[in-house]
Amino acid sequence: MTSLPAVAKEYRLPKYESIDDLTLGEAPVSQLGYGEVLLKVHAVSLNYRDLKIALNQYPLPLGQHIFPVSDAAGEIVQLGEGCKKFTLGDRVMPNFTRDHLTGGPTLSALLTAHGGAIDGFLREYAVVPEYCLVRVPEGWTYEEGASLPCAAVTAYNALMGLIPMKGGDTVLIQGTGGVSIFGLQIAVASGANVIITSSSDAKLELAKSLGAHAFINYRTHPDWEQEVLRLTDGEGVDYIVEVGGPGTLQKSFKCIKYSGIISSIGFVAEQGDPGNIAMLALARGVIFRGILIGSREQFEAMCKLFEVAGVHPVVDKVFKFDEAKEAYRYLESQKHVGKVVIRID
Known part of the structure; x- marks a missing residue:
């Protein structure tokens, strides 16, 4: 020392x-x-x-x-x-x-x-x-x-903090920033199927190497919510890690499964009309949840998951x-x- x-x-x-x-x-x-x-x-x-x-x-x-x-x-x-x-x-x-x-x-x-x-x-x-x-x-x-402290714990709280995601669930991850990549890794380590979006095919290739199952370039597919529905046989996904905010919310509500969970984390897509969130949530029985990072207890639980699953x-x-x-x-x-x-x- x-x-x-x-x-x-x-x-x-x-x-x-x-x-x-x-x-x-x-x-x-x-x-x-x-x-x-x-x-x-x-x-x-x-x-x-x-x-x-x-x-x-x-x-x-x-x-x-x-x-x-x-x-x-x-x-x-x-x-x-x-x-x-x-x-x-x-x-x-x-x-x-x-x-x-x-x-x-x-x-x-x-x-x-x-x-x-x-x-x-x-x-x-x-x-x-x-x-x-x-x-x-x-x-x-x-x-x-x-x-870890902000992005990883935020992603863990989004997917495991209210009604924990389970193996076989389908998760939509928006983007490839810090929270999104951790969300992908947590979902894969927990046995979920992951759909991820990005504006870059190169970034989607990295997501593939981390275990993502399906990939959508939202510049190639501006109506990406329709592609999500196609990939899920019209059912939608169980969880959405929503980082866009006003510019993506209406699309997220269109491709969430009935009784699914949308975790609102960011506002990267600040331009746009989020719509009437109360009615959008009611229409599909959706839980729309704001995430404020997470507790030390969640942080410790997440580290245990990463150690067991070999996630870095x-x-x-x-x-x-x-x-x-x-x-x-x-x-x-x-x-x-x-x-x-x-x-x-």
Whole structure:
């Protein structure tokens, strides 16, 4: 274990206007309180949320002058008084929402979302409560571990959090971003049949290598919901991981099975008319569910599934710490498949 520095490098967002507002500086390493640990942050991963926060387009409350980025993996280098679960050197990941430990979210827990309402992890060292930590799966790199807290837990909650998906169910995954690829991997590991959409045939080829069963290029098939119905003999799918938002919702309702579940996660397709959601849901007896990431308990259960099934994250590209702005811009370009990571070392 190396000696701890008195001062460490960190990025902050002093204002929310553009990616260029990311500001690299230095500050003293914080002291520990009761039940807290000091993490040497080794890697972070970016989510669409991080981009929206930097551009002041995020719909939920934000803190002031925050450390951005919710997803991190690091090593415990110091333990505060009262810590019992972990030991020095343990490799861990903070849960996306610090105080969401079990069950559904609460208002008070949502106000502890890392990288938004409270400080995140685009920095060399971070002090966090021991209770929000989850072990990095055995044999994984820090870059892989940093990929999990937001996107993977969101996908797990969408498919396993309300009425758990089961083997033989059919799942529609929209797109090939972070949440979507994790949704694909979770569904395949659980024995479901997966239909996936993308605008890129190359990305669909990668999805095929990860176990997807059917593929729809929505540029070639703009009425992709009709292709979903064709692939399911007119029945529709049991689950939809809905990342488009207003621009795709009406199509999703047309190809969900009666009594199916649509999990609303993102708003990548912001342009469009979502229609009368109440009537659309009523017409097919559908559960339409908004997903607010997930609990530490779900995070731990998901890691067990990944370990048993041998699932590893798809890491598209790794940037250096001083290339954080370039990483954000690469995410913005939507050229990635899977996760965009920043290595802190």
